[in-house]
Amino acid sequence: MSYYVRYFADQPVLLKAIGTNLAGVDPQFKIDGGELMRGPELLGELEISASGSDLFAEDLASKIGELERVGTPAARQVIARLRGTKAIVTLRVLDGERDPAVTWDLISPLWTVLPALSAGLTQSDGQGFYDGSQLVVALA
Numbered sequence: 001m002s003y004y005v006r007y008f009a010d011q012p013v014l015l016k017a018i019g020t021n022l023a024g025v026d027p028q029f030k031i032d033g034g035e036l037m038r039g040p041e042l043l044g045e046l047e048i049s050a051s052g053s054d055l056f057a058e059d060l061a062s063k064i065g066e067l068e069r070v071g072t073p074a075a076r077q078v079i080a081r082l083r084g085t086k087a088i089v090t091l092r093v094l095d096g097e098r099d100p101a102v103t104w105d106l107i108s109p110l111w112t113v114l115p116a117l118s119a120g121l122t123q124s125d126g127q128g129f130y131d132g133s134q135l136v137v138a139l140a
Contacts, residue, residue, distance in 0.1 A: 002044075003125045006059070007089040008082055011118035015048060018089070021113040029109065036091065036107070043107050045092040051085065059088050063123060066139055075137050078129050081121055089114060 007013075015031055022029035028039040036044045049056040064082055067075040091110065095103045114120065115132070122130040128138040 002092050002094050005091045005093060006123045007114045007120050008085040008123065009087045009089060009114065009118035009120040010084055011086050012050060013048060013087045013089055013117050015046060017117055018046065018113060021116060022109055025109040025113065038106055041106065042094060043103060044094050047090045049088045049090070051087065056088055060085060067137060070137060070139070072137065078121060078137050
């Protein structure tokens, strides 16, 4: 089973910087061709779309559309922040045979590294938008 988690970064972010910072937290982390590894385990696939690319524009428009349908003040605040996004870091989380909680624990250093590289918001499929660990807008 897999699902997606996106980080909407306020500044450009590079895979190399993510990999270097993750290895600083735990030397078993590596990113190879977009594959996020911790030791021998494949945890997910990372991709970065930068402002100006078609993929970036489509992904951003899709999430803004979802938030516009929610229409709450919190959703409008998230939309305002998303409009300043410079890069979207997308992680396709691969649970495979692992318990999803174990996988989440294994990738948790990523959620420390990304905000250190750029301020931003996290969006998790089936959950919603987070500012740090705080759920700001729930999306089913």
